Amino acid sequence: xxxxxxxxDQILAAVPSLRAFAISLSGxxxxxxxxxxxxxxxxxxxxxxxxxxxxxxxWLFTILRNLFRSEYRKRRREVExxxxxxxxxLKSHPEQLGRVExxxxxxxxxxxxxEQREALILVGASGFSYEEAADICDCxxxxxxxxxxxxxxxxxxxxxxxxxxxxxxxxxxxAVLMGHDN
Amino acid sequence: MNSKKTPPNSDMKADTAGQQRSGLxxxxxxxxxxxxxxxxxxxxxxxxxxxxxxxxxxxxKPSEEGPK
Numbered sequence: 001x002x003x004x005x006x007x008x009d010q011i012l013a014a015v016p017s018l019r020a021f022a023i024s025l026s027g028x029x030x031x032x033x034x035x036x037x038x039x040x041x042x043x044x045x046x047x048x049x050x051x052x053x054x055x056x057x058x059w060l061f062t063i064l065r066n067l068f069r070s071e072y073r074k075r076r077r078e079v080e081x082x083x084x085x086x087x088x089x090l091k092s093h094p095e096q097l098g099r100v101e102x103x104x105x106x107x108x109x110x111x112x113x114x115e116q117r118e119a120l121i122l123v124g125a126s127g128f129s130y131e132e133a134a135d136i137c138d139c140x141x142x143x144x145x146x147x148x149x150x151x152x153x154x155x156x157x158x159x160x161x162x163x164x165x166x167x168x169x170x171x172x173x174x175a176v177l178m179g180h181d182n
Numbered sequence: 183m184n185s186k187k188t189p190p191n192s193d194m195k196a197d198t199a200g201q202q203r204s205g206l207x208x209x210x211x212x213x214x215x216x217x218x219x220x221x222x223x224x225x226x227x228x229x230x231x232x233x234x235x236x237x238x239x240x241x242x243k244p245s246e247e248g249p250k
Contacts, residue, residue: 003242021226105217125222156210
């Protein structure tokens with residue numbers, strides 16, 4: 001097979017972001033890289049169905065997301081590794097964040113339902129518009145918006161409960177303090 | 183973004199406690215966005231692992247040259 005060099009460059013350029021997406025979805029670097037590899041194989045085998053001039057990155061994300069979904073459905077019957085593996089499997093963590101804080105964040109992210117997690121990542125980290133994210137997830141724009149909103153408020157709850165001192169006293173504490181002082 | 187019609191989240195029954203919380207909430211939301219991007223960009227910055235560059239090269243030039 002001879003691949004148009006322009007297309008090859010576009011695929012290569014999308015790889016770093018595809019990996020980040022795959023890791024965010026699966027929570028496991030090895031599995032994520034297998035997913036990316038499978039995505040590339042599938043993309044090359046179907047490159048004729050890619051419409052030049054459209055968004056290569058969105059096309060690849062769609063393939064990867066569908067692969068992950070079908071694999072997830074299969075695996076769910078075998079092992080449900082909800083929160084544990086996601087937080088533990090990533091070796092590195094961004095320098096600018098504290099280790100504990102970051103682990104808490106990943107653990108919270110892992111507790112989201114997969115539809116909410118993928119929507120939040122596509123819009124909040126991959127930089128896709130709501131419309132592009134809706135195309136990738138094959139759903140309505142309004143559905144993506146509500147998934148992103150639910151993901152955000154669920155994360156806020158999880159992180160606020162785990163970490164009240166980071167964000168100021170919670171309401172109960174505040175009520176107690178006020179009761180004593182006044 | 184025309185999200186005027188849809189409230190940003192479901193607990194919009196705003197009262198004073200709700201207003202206090204929304205300030206708190208904004209702070210948490212910006213932190214969430216920051217952490218999400220930090221996690222993501224951390225992987226993006228690793229670039230393209232050799233494994234994938236090699237794969238593409240191999241598939242692009244089928245075995246005329248033989249394996250390396």
